Amino acid sequence: MHVPTKLxxxxxxxxxxxxxxxxxxxxxxxxxxxxxxxxRNHDHHGDHRxxxxxxxxxGGSGHEPLHAGFVGLGMLDAAACGAVFTSPVxxxxxxxxxxxxxxxxxxHVVKNYTGDVLNFQMAAELxxxxxxxxxxxxxxxxxxxxxxxxxxxxxxxxGTLFVEKVLGAxxxxxxxxADVAALGRDVVARSRSFGVALSPCTTPGSDRPGxxxxxxxxxxxxxxxxxxxxxxxxxxxxxxAREVARVSVAAxxxxxxxxxxxxxxxxxxxxxxxxxxLQVLAGDVVTELTGRGARIAxxxxxxxxxxxxxxxxxxxxxxxxxxxxxxxxxxxxTPALRWGA
Amino acid sequence: MHVPTKLxxxxxxxxxxxxxxxxxxxxxxxxxxxxxxxxRNHDHHGDHRxxxxxxxxxGGSGHEPLHAGFVGLGMLDAAACGAVFTSPVxxxxxxxxxxxxxxxxxxHVVKNYTGDVLNFQMAAELxxxxxxxxxxxxxxxxxxxxxxxxxxxxxxxxGTLFVEKVLGAxxxxxxxxADVAALGRDVVARSRSFGVALSPCTTPGSDRPGxxxxxxxxxxxxxxxxxxxxxxxxxxxxxxAREVARVSVAAxxxxxxxxxxxxxxxxxxxxxxxxxxLQVLAGDVVTELTGRGARIAxxxxxxxxxxxxxxxxxxxxxxxxxxxxxxxxxxxxTPALRWGA
Numbered sequence: 001m002h003v004p005t006k007l008x009x010x011x012x013x014x015x016x017x018x019x020x021x022x023x024x025x026x027x028x029x030x031x032x033x034x035x036x037x038x039x040r041n042h043d044h045h046g047d048h049r050x051x052x053x054x055x056x057x058x059g060g061s062g063h064e065p066l067h068a069g070f071v072g073l074g075m076l077d078a079a080a081c082g083a084v085f086t087s088p089v090x091x092x093x094x095x096x097x098x099x100x101x102x103x104x105x106x107x108h109v110v111k112n113y114t115g116d117v118l119n120f121q122m123a124a125e126l127x128x129x130x131x132x133x134x135x136x137x138x139x140x141x142x143x144x145x146x147x148x149x150x151x152x153x154x155x156x157x158x159g160t161l162f163v164e165k166v167l168g169a170x171x172x173x174x175x176x177x178a179d180v181a182a183l184g185r186d187v188v189a190r191s192r193s194f195g196v197a198l199s200p201c202t203t204p205g206s207d208r209p210g211x212x213x214x215x216x217x218x219x220x221x222x223x224x225x226x227x228x229x230x231x232x233x234x235x236x237x238x239x240x241a242r243e244v245a246r247v248s249v250a251a252x253x254x255x256x257x258x259x260x261x262x263x264x265x266x267x268x269x270x271x272x273x274x275x276x277x278l279q280v281l282a283g284d285v286v287t288e289l290t291g292r293g294a295r296i297a298x299x300x301x302x303x304x305x306x307x308x309x310x311x312x313x314x315x316x317x318x319x320x321x322x323x324x325x326x327x328x329x330x331x332x333x334t335p336a337l338r339w340g341a
Numbered sequence: 342m343h344v345p346t347k348l349x350x351x352x353x354x355x356x357x358x359x360x361x362x363x364x365x366x367x368x369x370x371x372x373x374x375x376x377x378x379x380x381r382n383h384d385h386h387g388d389h390r391x392x393x394x395x396x397x398x399x400g401g402s403g404h405e406p407l408h409a410g411f412v413g414l415g416m417l418d419a420a421a422c423g424a425v426f427t428s429p430v431x432x433x434x435x436x437x438x439x440x441x442x443x444x445x446x447x448x449h450v451v452k453n454y455t456g457d458v459l460n461f462q463m464a465a466e467l468x469x470x471x472x473x474x475x476x477x478x479x480x481x482x483x484x485x486x487x488x489x490x491x492x493x494x495x496x497x498x499x500g501t502l503f504v505e506k507v508l509g510a511x512x513x514x515x516x517x518x519a520d521v522a523a524l525g526r527d528v529v530a531r532s533r534s535f536g537v538a539l540s541p542c543t544t545p546g547s548d549r550p551g552x553x554x555x556x557x558x559x560x561x562x563x564x565x566x567x568x569x570x571x572x573x574x575x576x577x578x579x580x581x582a583r584e585v586a587r588v589s590v591a592a593x594x595x596x597x598x599x600x601x602x603x604x605x606x607x608x609x610x611x612x613x614x615x616x617x618x619l620q621v622l623a624g625d626v627v628t629e630l631t632g633r634g635a636r637i638a639x640x641x642x643x644x645x646x647x648x649x650x651x652x653x654x655x656x657x658x659x660x661x662x663x664x665x666x667x668x669x670x671x672x673x674x675t676p677a678l679r680w681g682a
Contacts, residue, residue, distance in 0.1 A: 007619070007652075009580050009621060017620075018620035021621050021642070025627065025637065026640075064616035198345070198346040215346065238351050240346070267366075273650065274403075274405065274613070275410070276356075276649065277348035279358075279360075280349050280358040282363075282365060283362030283364075301676075306615060308615045309652070311345060311348075339679050341681065
C-alpha cells in the first residue's frame with residue numbers, strides 16, 4: 001500500500017510540534033509542552049471563574065481538532081494529548097485536571113477505550129489526593145461493534161463532540177459538578193454514531209498503513225484508529241454516498257428510535273475526504289433521517305473527529321431536548337468550534 | 342496513479358448534490374439548484390438591509406468551503422458555483438448578482454483565471470442592463486507563477502478569503518460601493534500566497550489524477566487546480582514542514598516587505614492533509630515570519646481554499662492595518678467561518 005508524504009518535521013515529534021504550532025497561533029490557549037496539555041489561558045481574556053466546574057478530555061492524538069481544538073470558552077478547560085492513537089498517561093491527565101480545576105470539581109470526558117479508561121481513572125485517584133473532586137463521563141456512542149481491538153463495550157467516537165459542547169456550556173452557566181456529570185451521561189445515552197472508511201491511514205513514522213483496504217472496497221463500522229468495523233464490502237458503482245448514508249442511519253435506527261426526534265447531527269469527515277463529498281453525504285443522511293420521521297434541529301458538516309488522513313465519514317446524532325439545544329447554541333470560542341463569541 | 346474512492350452518488354451530479362446537501366443543513370441559506378447559486382436567506386434572520394452593497398463571488402467547484410461556505414452575515418451575499426475546476430457561466434454569475442442586489446450595487450470578487458474574468462465581466466454587463474451597478478475586485482495573490490495554464494498574470498488563491506471576509510464586514514457596516522471596491526483592491530495589494538502539493542487530486546468522473554506526482558516528490562508553487570507550480574523537488578528525509586514553510590515564506594518575502602508588518606495569516610490545507618500536519622506547518626510558518634520581523638495579528642489554520650483531496654498546504658498573508666483588523670474581527674456567520682454571531 002502507498003504511504004502518503006507527511007507534512008511533518010520529525011515523525012517522532014509530531015505531537016510536540018503540532019502543539020507548538022497551536023500555541024503559536026492561539027495566544028488564548030496555554031500549551032504545556034512537557035505534559036502535552038492544552039488549557040485555557042484565563043489571563044488572555046480575564047475570564048477566570050472561581051468555583052466553575054472544570055471540563056477535561058483527552059486521548060490519543062491523530063483525531064484533530066478533537067480534543068485540543070475544542071479547548072476554550074464554553075467547551076473544554078483542558079485537554080491531555082497522548083501520542084498518536086495512544087492514550088495519555090495518568091500524569092498527563094492529572095496535569096490537565098489541575099489546570100482545569102477552579103475549586104468546583106472537574107469532569108473527565110473519556111472515550112471508551114481500555115487504555116483511556118484506566119489512565120483517566122488513575123488520574124482521578126491522583127487528583128483526589130490533591131483534593132480535586134472528579135466525576136467521569138464515559139462516551140460509548142459507536143453502534144458498530146461491541147468489544148473491539150481496544151475496547152470492552154462500545155467505542156467512543158463522534159458523539160464526544162456533543163458531550164464536550166453541551167457540558168462546556170453547562171459548566172460555563174454555573175451548573176454544579178454532579179449535575180454536569182449527570183447531564184453528560186444523559187447526552188451519551190442520547191448519542192449514536194456509525195462510520196465508514198474509504199482508505200486506511202498511516203501513523204507518523206510507520207512504513208505501512210494501519211490496515212489494508214483495497215481500492216474498490218469500503219469498511220463499514222470503522223473506528224477512529226483504523227480498527228476493524230462490521231464488515232468490508234465492495235464500493236457500489238454509483239450511489240456511494242447514498243449507500244453510506246443508508247447503512248449508517250439504519251445501524252443507528254436499529255439501536256434507538258428516531259421517529260419524532262429532534263436531532264443534533266454531525267456529518268463528520270475522517271480527515272482525507274473533501275468537503276464537497278461530505279456535503280453530498282450530508283444531503284443523503286438528512287434524507288434518510290427525515291424519512292424515518294426525525295427532524296434536524298442543528299447540523300455540523302466537516303472534519304471534527306478524525307483519523308489522520310483516512311478517507312471516509314461518520315454519522316453522529318444526538319436526540320436533543322430543549323435544554324440540550326439551548327446549551328448547544330450557547331457561545332463557544334475554541335480553535336475548531338466557534339460561534340456567538 | 343491511484344484514483345481515490347469518491348463519496349459521491351453520481352460524479353456528473355457532484356456539484357448539484359453537494360449544494361442540495363448544503364441546503365439540507367443550512368436553512369439560513371437559499372440554494373438555487375438551477376443556477377447553482379447560494380445566497381443569504383434574509384427571511385430566516387429577518388436581516389434584509391435595503392441599500393447594502395451586495396458581495397458576490399464564485400468560481401469552479403472543488404475548492405470548498407470557498408465560495409458557497411462563505412455566504413452569510415458579514416461575508417458573501419451570494420456565490421456562483423461552476424462545475425468542478427470550471428468557471429461559472431455568465432448566467433450563473435448574473436443570478437448570483439441579482440440575488441445579492443439590494444439597491445446599493447454589487448461587488449464581484451473574482452479570482453484571476455481567464456474564464457472567471459471573462460464570465461464575470463459578461464455578467465457585469467448583463468447586470469448593468471438590469472440597472473445593477475457592479476464593481477469588480479480581481480484577486481491575484483499567488484506569487485508562485487505569472488501566466489500559467491489558466492491565467493494571464495498571477496492566480497487568485499488563498500488571499501480570496503481575506504478579501505471576502507474584510508469586504509463582507511465593510512458592506513455590513515454600510516460602506517458604499519466605490520469604497521468597498523477600493524478597499525478590496527487594497528486588500529488584494531496587501532495579500533500574498535504560496536502553495537505546495539504533496540499529492541495530486543482527481544476530478545469526479547475522471548479515471549486519473551489531474552497531474553502526476555510521484556511518492557517522494559513535492560511540487561512547489563502549486564495552484565488550486567493542480568496546474569503546475571515553479572518546480573518539483575524531492576521531499577526531504579526530515580524537516581518537510583520546515584522546508585515548506587521556508588520556501589513559502591521566502592517566496593512571499595521576495596515580493597513584499599514583511600519586516601515590521603502585522604499579518605493576517607492563513608495556513609491553509611489543500612483538502613487531504615490532516616490538521617495535525619497543518620498545525621506543525623503553522624508553527625514553522627510563524628517561526629519564519631517572525632524571524633523576518635513580522636508579527637502575527639490573527640491566524641487561521643485549516644482547510645479553507647482547497648483542491649478536492651489534494652495533500653499539501655498554502656501559506657497566505659495579508660499585511661494588515663487597524664481598519665482591516667477591525668473588519669476581520671467583525672461578526673461573521675457562514676457555514677465555514679463564524680464568530681461573534
